[in-house]
Amino acid sequence: MDIEKIRKETPGLAHGIHLMACGSALAPLPVVDAVMAYLDLEAKVGGYEAHAHEATMLDETYSSVARLIGAKPREIAILENATAAWCQAFYALPLQAGDRILTCQAEYAANYVAFLQRQKRDGIEIDIVPSDETGALDITALESMITEKTALIAITWVPTNGGLVNPAAAVGAIAKKHGVPYLLDACQAVGQMPVDVEALNCDFLSATGRKFLRGPRGIGFLYIKEKWLETLEPVMLDHFGAPWVSRDQYALRADARRFENWENSYALRAGLKVACDYALAIGLEAIEARVTELSDYARARISALKGGQVHDIGAKQCAIVSFTIEGLDPRPTVALLRQQGIAIGASNPESTRLDAEERKLPVLLRMAPHYYNNKAEIDTALAALEALSQD
Structure with a gap:
């Protein structure tokens, strides 16, 4: 280095x-230049025209994010922030009354509020996995708490404070063993440590650009394991995520971009791509x-x-x-x-x-x-x- x-x-x-860096890290010049160059192009030729001119580069953003976390480009959706990405996965899951969520002691507020809303609205139940003697999620306790009603394991890998790194891969191994979906908040992990979704065995992973990845503010991404693309439908759709194919029918996109909508900031996408490439190069x-x-x-x-x-x-x-x-x-x-x-x-x-x-x-x-x-x-x-x- x-x-x-x-x-x-x-x-x-x-x-x-x-x-x-845990709030919003300093962006490197290549990221700043990518965002500013794209905005400059939009100013010169127009937004639609800039998109058409840079379509190949913008599409490569999915490949850059995928390389960063060991995924496939079709498993990546780009959203406006990590919370939006996390919520797209969480609210799409068909949880019903009596279903139980397992989460950790250090779970982030935004995620827990979503748990509470679905508890209030859908009748789900929330189980808190105790921490071990070091303060991390207790893996033994986690496995002992799984029952036939456990419908989701959702934890924060690196909490917003406390210095903790939860044993995310060990959690994934247990989730895979028991066939329980696993949603991982990697907002503070991506950019400061290696991330490999295959090794983590997570079904969903959310992250942001602005923290340790050193990307621009206002953009994040969601990983969705390929198998879920056969069944999972977003709570909200538009004609980008699900083209209107006939008068009475829409067709979901075959990739994770079904969780996106038509309008977004392409300048920030350009910056996100460069931020991923910059981290990978180091x-x-x-x-x-x-x-x-x-x-x-x-x-x-x-x-x-x-x-x-x-x-x-x-x-x-x-x-x-x-x-x-x-x-x-x-x-x-x-x-x-x-x-x-x-x-x-x-x-x-x-x-x-x-x-x-x-x-x-x-x-x-x-x-x-x-x-x-x-x-x-x-x-x-x-x-x-x-x-x-x-x-």
Whole structure:
């Protein structure tokens, strides 16, 4: 990994220290150039004409996403964000009264609200798999909780806080063994670690462009295992996902694009393609090694601060560092650091309510270094936090 080249290709680094890849990472120049070039083309020739001119490149976006996660292009749908992608899969599943969902203690708020809505509307039931002694989903407990009424396993691979990496592949092996559909939220995983849907044994996987993948905001994707394309119909359709073939009939597309609709941002698709290609060129194993080194360094430095406490869990941890510093209120602290050109974040308990209540977590500070960062930037950010704590 040529860190200096990567840093030169990251224009945001010239404007401050950015340690919030878990929110929206800094895009590299090739991604910025792809989006701007497409918008420029639209301005010059028109939106429809630009699409026609760049149709081949835009179609290759599906191949780039597929290569990133080990899928087939026909198994990929491109949506406006990760939540929209996740919801397309979840709400398409024909869950009925009495069906049970298994999920994890650290499940993300948006997903859990969807569970609650279908519980209220359809009469499904929600089972929470307990965590093991490290804080990760307990694989043994998961398998023991599967019954004939278990209709779905849906978990977040990397939660929004807590540093946790859930054992997604082990969950997939159990889901496959018992024939239970498996929906995996990979929003925080894609771009910071290798992802292989075959090894994960997931039926559905959702992700975003803006986080560790370093793509533009406002775009995400959904993976749907090929076998589901024979039976699964989206809750909402338009004439792109299901062409109107006769007066009284539509025909679902044969690929995952049945979950898309006709109108979308082609400029963002161009950026997503380049973001995938950029990550693949660097190598996801190398990226994971780099972000692990930087986040482990940050945890050690925070723990050494007076009043510093890291709140991360799990035997395997990711590049999201969750912490508190005695005397600092996270929300105003984030704003004060922003005034100094340092970007970190705060995470509210309601983002992962079950985990927060179980562990009695307050609002947390959140730092997520990416491979374009270095230890000196982490040191500067922590020195600024230490100074604020002493004021």
